[in-house]
Amino acid sequence: MIHIVVVGILVIIMAILTYVGANSVGLMPVQASAQAVPIDWMWGWQVVAISFLFALIVVPIFYSLIVFRRKKGDTSDAEHIEGNTPLEITWTVIPLIIVVAFAYMGAYSLGESRRITDPNAMIIKVTARQFSWTFEYPEYGFVSNELHLPVWKQVVLKMEAVDVIHSFWVPEFRVKQDVVPGRVTEYRITPNLVGSYKVRCAELCGSNHADMEGAVIISTQADYDTWVAEQVELAAAATPEGRGKKLITANGCIGCHSVTPQPGVSAPSWFGLFGSQVLLADGSTVTADDAYITESILDPAAKEVEGYSPTIMKPFTLTPDEIADILAYIKSLK
Amino acid sequence: MKKIFSIPLIRGIIWQVIGLLVGIGIVVGIRLAMGLPATGPYLVTEHAWVFGGFLGTLTFLAGHGVMDGWFKVWRGEIVSDHHEDKPGWEKYFGPSLDHKVIGIQYTVTGLIVMILGGTFALIFRTELAFEGMQFLQKAQYNTLMSMHGIVMIVVILLGIGGMMNYLVPLLIGAHDMAFPRLNSFAFWIVVPAAVWLLSSMALGGIETGWTGYPPLSANMKLVGQQMFFLAVFIVGWSSILGGLNLIATVVRMRAKGMIAFRMPIFVWASIATSLISLTATQLIGLSFQMVMFQRLFGMGFFDPNKGGNPVLFQHLFWFYSHPAVYVFILPGLGIVSELLPVFTRKPLFGYRWIAMSSLGIALVGFLVWAHHMFTSGMNEYLRVPFMYSTLLVAVPTGVKFFSWTATIWKGKIDNPVPTPMLFTVGAILVFLLGGLTGPPNATVSTDLHLHDTYWIVGHFHDTMFGGFMFPFFAALYYWFPKATGRRMNETLGKIHFWLMTPSFFVMSLGMMYIGLHGMRRRIADYDPAMNFQPMHLIITISGFLIALSVLVFFINLIITMRKGEVARGNVWNSRSPEWLVESPMPAHNYEHPFEVVGEPYDYGLSGSKYVEFAKHK
Numbered sequence: 022m023i024h025i026v027v028v029g030i031l032v033i034i035m036a037i038l039t040y041v042g043a044n045s046v047g048l049m050p051v052q053a054s055a056q057a058v059p060i061d062w063m064w065g066w067q068v069v070a071i072s073f074l075f076a077l078i079v080v081p082i083f084y085s086l087i088v089f090r091r092k093k094g095d096t097s098d099a100e101h102i103e104g105n106t107p108l109e110i111t112w113t114v115i116p117l118i119i120v121v122a123f124a125y126m127g128a129y130s131l132g133e134s135r136r137i138t139d140p141n142a143m144i145i146k147v148t149a150r151q152f153s154w155t156f157e158y159p160e161y162g163f164v165s166n167e168l169h170l171p172v173w174k175q176v177v178l179k180m181e182a183v184d185v186i187h188s189f190w191v192p193e194f195r196v197k198q199d200v201v202p203g204r205v206t207e208y209r210i211t212p213n214l215v216g217s218y219k220v221r222c223a224e225l226c227g228s229n230h231a232d233m234e235g236a237v238i239i240s241t242q243a244d245y246d247t248w249v250a251e252q253v254e255l256a257a258a259a260t261p262e263g264r265g266k267k268l269i270t271a272n273g274c275i276g277c278h279s280v281t282p283q284p285g286v287s288a289p290s291w292f293g294l295f296g297s298q299v300l301l302a303d304g305s306t307v308t309a310d311d312a313y314i315t316e317s318i319l320d321p322a323a324k325e326v327e328g329y330s331p332t333i334m335k336p337f338t339l340t341p342d343e344i345a346d347i348l349a350y351i352k353s354l355k
Numbered sequence: 356m357k358k359i360f361s362i363p364l365i366r367g368i369i370w371q372v373i374g375l376l377v378g379i380g381i382v383v384g385i386r387l388a389m390g391l392p393a394t395g396p397y398l399v400t401e402h403a404w405v406f407g408g409f410l411g412t413l414t415f416l417a418g419h420g421v422m423d424g425w426f427k428v429w430r431g432e433i434v435s436d437h438h439e440d441k442p443g444w445e446k447y448f449g450p451s452l453d454h455k456v457i458g459i460q461y462t463v464t465g466l467i468v469m470i471l472g473g474t475f476a477l478i479f480r481t482e483l484a485f486e487g488m489q490f491l492q493k494a495q496y497n498t499l500m501s502m503h504g505i506v507m508i509v510v511i512l513l514g515i516g517g518m519m520n521y522l523v524p525l526l527i528g529a530h531d532m533a534f535p536r537l538n539s540f541a542f543w544i545v546v547p548a549a550v551w552l553l554s555s556m557a558l559g560g561i562e563t564g565w566t567g568y569p570p571l572s573a574n575m576k577l578v579g580q581q582m583f584f585l586a587v588f589i590v591g592w593s594s595i596l597g598g599l600n601l602i603a604t605v606v607r608m609r610a611k612g613m614i615a616f617r618m619p620i621f622v623w624a625s626i627a628t629s630l631i632s633l634t635a636t637q638l639i640g641l642s643f644q645m646v647m648f649q650r651l652f653g654m655g656f657f658d659p660n661k662g663g664n665p666v667l668f669q670h671l672f673w674f675y676s677h678p679a680v681y682v683f684i685l686p687g688l689g690i691v692s693e694l695l696p697v698f699t700r701k702p703l704f705g706y707r708w709i710a711m712s713s714l715g716i717a718l719v720g721f722l723v724w725a726h727h728m729f730t731s732g733m734n735e736y737l738r739v740p741f742m743y744s745t746l747l748v749a750v751p752t753g754v755k756f757f758s759w760t761a762t763i764w765k766g767k768i769d770n771p772v773p774t775p776m777l778f779t780v781g782a783i784l785v786f787l788l789g790g791l792t793g794p795p796n797a798t799v800s801t802d803l804h805l806h807d808t809y810w811i812v813g814h815f816h817d818t819m820f821g822g823f824m825f826p827f828f829a830a831l832y833y834w835f836p837k838a839t840g841r842r843m844n845e846t847l848g849k850i851h852f853w854l855m856t857p858s859f860f861v862m863s864l865g866m867m868y869i870g871l872h873g874m875r876r877r878i879a880d881y882d883p884a885m886n887f888q889p890m891h892l893i894i895t896i897s898g899f900l901i902a903l904s905v906l907v908f909f910i911n912l913i914i915t916m917r918k919g920e921v922a923r924g925n926v927w928n929s930r931s932p933e934w935l936v937e938s939p940m941p942a943h944n945y946e947h948p949f950e951v952v953g954e955p956y957d958y959g960l961s962g963s964k965y966v967e968f969a970k971h972k
Contacts, residue, residue, distance in 0.1 A: 098700040099767040101959035112757040127798035185571040192873030195804040203659020223807040231878035
C-alpha cells in the first residue's frame with residue numbers, strides 16, 4: 022500500500038513538472054487571429070491531459086524497475102497476479118468518459134473557430150498555383166501578391182487552385198485549409214494582431230513547394246486603407262483607361278468637362294461622346310471619332326460645339342501616347 | 356558462373372529484366388504500328404514502362420521457380436506441401452516452403468531494405484541541417500523524402516511478415532503455415548516490387564510523398580511516379596495473401612487444447628493485423644491503380660476538368676492507409692505483451708483485455724480514416740463524427756498501457772536488464788509519447804494547426820518506432836537464439852539501446868517542437884526568419900546517432916553469427932513451447948506434438964504448465 026501512495030505522490034509531482042516544463046519552452050507561435058483563441062484553449066487542455074497521462078504511466082514503470090528489481094541471489098518468480106477485472110473496467114470506462122468530454126470540447130472549439138461574426142465580411146479571392154499565391158480584392162478590383170488585412174475585421178477567403186492541391190496556412194492564424202482544383206474552399210479569419218506574417222503552402226505541391234510562401238500583412242484600418250488606395254492607383258496605372266483618367270485629372274480637364282451624363286460646368290460632357298454625332302455652332306454635325314477628339318485637344322478652336330465657347334479652353338500639348346490613353350478613357354465612358 | 360545462375364533469386368532477376376524488355380518491346384511495337392509516338396523523355400513512353408514492369412513481375416515469379424508447384428499441379432503432377440530444404444545458405448535464395456526459412460527471408464530482406472531507407476533519410480537530413488540548399492536539388496530532396504517514407508513502410512511490412520511467419524506456427528504448435536506455397540509466393544512477389552520501387556529513382560523519381568495525392572501525382576511527367584504506383588500495387592498482394600494465410604493457419608492449425616483465450620498474445624495481435632491487411636489493402640491498390648489508369652488512358656477519376664474529384668482519392672487511399680498504421684503497430688505491441696511476462700516473471704495483467712483491445716483497435720481503425728482529411732475540404736460537419744471515432748481508439752490503447760504498467764508493477768526484472776527487455780520498455784515509453792501526441796491530431800480544431808507539420812512527423816515516428824522498431828529489435832534479440840542457436844552479445848545490445856533511445860527522444864521531440872512553431876512537412880528548405888536551423892542540426896545529429904546504433908546492431912549480428920555464445924536451451928526461462936525444445940528449431944518444428952494444459956503466462960504459479968509434450972510419437 023505504501024508503494025501506491027508514494028507512486029501517487031510522484032505521479033502528481035511528475036505531472037506538474039511535465040506541464041510546467043512543456044509550457045515554459047513555449048509550444049505555440051503568437052496568436053494573430055481570433056480563431057486561434059479557441060484552438061489554443063483546446064490545446065492547453067490537451068497539454069494538461071498529456072502531462073498527467075505521461076506521468077501516470079512513466080512513474081509506476083520506473084518506480085517498479087528501481088524498487089522491485091531482482092535482489093541478488095533471488096531466483097524465484099514474482100507474485101502471481103493475473104489481473105483485476107474491476108480495475109480493467111475502471112481504466113476502460115474513465116478514459117471513455119474523458120475521451121467523450123475531449124471530443125465534445127473539440128467540437129465546441131471547432132464551432133467557435135468557425136463562428137461567423139460578420140455575415141457581410143469582405144471577400145478576397147485567393148488563387149494558388151505552383152508556386153505562388155495571388156489575392157484578388159473584388160471590391161476594389163485589384164490583384165496583389167501580398168495579402169493585406171485590417172485588424173479585427175472578419176474576412177472570407179474564397180480559394181481556388183489552378184493546378185494541384187495546395188494548403189493555405191499562416192501558423193500564427195492556426196487554421197489551415199486545403200485549396201483544391203475544381204472547387205472553391207472557404208477560409209474565414211479575424212486577424213487580431215498587427216504584424217507581418219507569411220502564408221506557407223502546407224500540402225506538397227511539387228518541386229518548389231518549400232518556396233511557396235506569400236506575405237500576409239495585418240495592419241490598422243488606416244494603414245490598410247492607405248495600402249488599398251495605393252493598390253487601386255497602381256492597378257489603374259496598369260491600363261490605358263486608368264492612365265487616361267489620371268491624365269485628365271492632372272491636366273485639369275474635369276474642371277470643365279464632365280464624365281457623367283450631366284453636362285460639365287462650361288464644357289461638353291464626355292459621357293457617351295465617342296462615336297456620337299456632335300452638333301457644331303455652324304449647324305453641321307461631326308462624328309466624334311479619334312481624329313475629331315484629338316483635334317479638339319490640340320486645337321480646341323478648330324470646331325466650335327453648339328452652346329459652348331471654344332475660347333475658354335487653351336490648346337494642350339500632349340504626346341501621342343498620352344492622347345491615346347485619354348482617348349481610351351473617353352471611350353470607356355458609356 | 357553456372358552455379359550463380361542456379362540461384363533462384365539471380366535467375367528471377369534476370370528473367371525480370373527480360374520480361375521488362377519484352378514488355379517494352381510489345382508496347383513500342385504496337386504504338387509504332389498504330390502510328391503513335393513511342394519515345395519519351397525516359398527513352399520510351401510510360402505505357403511501355405508500366406507494361407514492361409507488369410510483365411517483368413510475372414517473368415520474375417515464373418523464372419524464380421516460386422510458382423513451379425502450381426505449374427506441376429496444373430500439369431496433373433503430384434506435389435507435396437512438406438518442406439524439404441537442403442542444409443546450407445542456398446535455401447534462403449529460393450522458394451522454400453518452410454515458414455521458418457520464409458520468416459528469415461522476410462526479416463533479412465527487411466533489414467537490408469532498412470539500410471536503404473535509413474540512408475535516404477540521412478542524406479536529406481544532412482541537407483536540412485542547414486538553411487538554404489547545400490548539395491541537393493529540391494526535386495531530389497522530394498524524391499529521397501518520398502522514398503524514405505515508402506521504403507520504410509515496406510520495411511515494416513517485411514518485418515512484421517518475418518515475425519508473424521516465423522513465430523505464429525511455433526507458438527500455436529503447427530508444423531507450418533496453412534498454405535506453404537502461397538506463403539512463399541507472398542514473400543517472393545515483394546522482391547520484383549522492391550526492384551521497381553528503387554527503379555523509380557532512376558526514372559525521374561517521385562515528388563509526391565508516399566501518399567501520392569493526385570492531381571500532383573497525375574500531372575508529374577515522371578515515369579518514376581508510375582513505377583512507384585506499380586510497386587505498391589504489387590506489394591499489396593503480399594499483404595493480402597499473407598493475411599489470408601495467417602488467419603487460416605491460426606483458425607485451423609492450433610495445438611490440441613489451445614482455445615482462443617489460451618493463445619499466446621502475439622497470435623491475437625497477428626490475427627487483428629491480418630484481418631486488416633486481408634480486407635483493407637485492396638483500397639490502396641485500387642486508388643493507386645486508378646491514378647495509374649488516369650495517367651495511362653486519360654481516365655478522369657481524380658481530374659476535375661473531366662468531372663473527377665481529387666478528394667475522392669484521399670478517401671480511398673486513407674481507407675487503407677489509416678488501418679495500415681495499425682497493421683504496422685499491432686504485431687509490435689503483441690511482442691511487448693509477449694515479452695513482458697517472461698522478463699517480469701509475472702502473468703500478463705488482464706490477458707483477455709489486452710487480446711480484445713487488439714481486435715478493438717483493428718475494428719475501430721476502419722472508421723477513422725477521414726481524420727487525415729480535416730483540412731481537405733471534405734464535408735465540414737462529417738469531421739466531428741470522425742473526431743469521436745478517432746479519439747475512441749485511445750480507449751483500447753489505454754487498456755494496453757495500463758495493463759502493461761500493471762504487469763511491470765512488482766515484477767522481478769533481472770538486474771542488469773537483459774537487452775530484449777530494454778527494448779520492450781523502450782517500446783512502451785516511445786509508443787507512449789506517440790500515443791499521447793495522437794489525440795491533438797484527432798481533435799479537429801487543434802488538427803487545423805497541426806496537420807501537415809513536423810509535429811505530425813514527430814508523432815508518427817514515435818508510433819512507428821514504439822510500435823515497430825523497438826519491438827522488432829526486442830524480438831530479434833529475444834528469438835535470435837531460437838533461429839540460430841547463438842545468443843547475441845549483451846554489451847553490444849546495450850550500446851545499441853542506450854545510443855538509440857535518447858537520440859530518438861531528442862529527434863522526435865525536436866521535430867514536434869519546430870512543427871508547432873510552423874515547420875511544414877515535406878519541405879526541402881525553410882525560412883531563415885523562423886530560426887529553425889539550430890533544432891534542425893540537432894535533429895540531424897540525433898538521426899545519425901540512431902543510424903550509428905543500428906550499425907552497432909548489424910556488427911553484433913555478424914559477430915554473433917560467426918562466433919556468438921552458443922545457446923541451445925531455454926535462454927530466457929520462458930514457458931512458451933518453442934523454448935522447450937532445443938535451438939535452433941528443428942526443420943519440422945515439434946518432433947512430438949504438444950497439448951495446451953494451462954494458461955500461457957502463469958509465471959509465479961508453482962507447478963503450473965502451459966503445454967505438455969506427447970510422450971511418444
